[in-house]
Amino acid sequence: MNAxxxxxxxxxQLRVEPGRFYDVRHFASLNPENLGxxxxxxxxxxxxxxxxSTINIGHPWLKGAMIKGRxxxxxxxxxxxxxxxRSKKKTRRKLGHRQKLIxxxxxSICSDVKDLYKQKD
Known part of the structure; x- marks a missing residue:
């Protein structure tokens, strides 16, 4: 079982593993147009x-833990x-929407400023 x-x-909420890619709607306080x-x-x-062997759970987040990515x-x-x-009103409206994703x-997954789990190349 991988970390x-x-x-x-x-x-x-996303379950992430090193070396895999994910699509998210937006990052908090980051403008997607400024991120290249x-x-x-x-x-x-x-x-x-x-x-x-171990499971660490935060309340609500783990202190000193972070995910490094690009x-x-x-x-x-x-x-x-x-x-x-709208029935009986002869009103119809058709719209489309495409969500912006990053x-x-x-x-790597880091805990207490140590790289615990790195991407396997």
Whole structure:
């Protein structure tokens, strides 16, 4: 079983592992237009770190724990269609929406400023 962590970002909780990439809606207090490819990011909202033998759970977050990663690129999610119709009023409205996403890769999981789990190359 590989080491993993549970983080909170973009209004959702993600289970992340080193070496894998993830799509999130937005990062708190970061503007996606200012973040280019290969920008380094640090995520401090780590809820849990688990390895082969131990599980560390924070209340609400772990102190001294962080996730190091880098941004691969920004992209748009699949289009959703919103169709509103009011019966007996002859009113119809069709809209579409594409959510902006940021794809990032996790390089390492750190606890107390030590790299515990690095990406396997």
């Amino acid at each position: 993993y962590a549970v983080i909170e970002t973009g209004g959702e 490819p290969n920008s380094k990011i640090l995520i401090y909202r780590v809820l849990m770190i688990c390895d082969e 941004i691969l690129h920004s992209r748009l999610d699949n289009k959703i269609t919103v169709y509103r119709m 794809r990032f890769v996790v390089d």
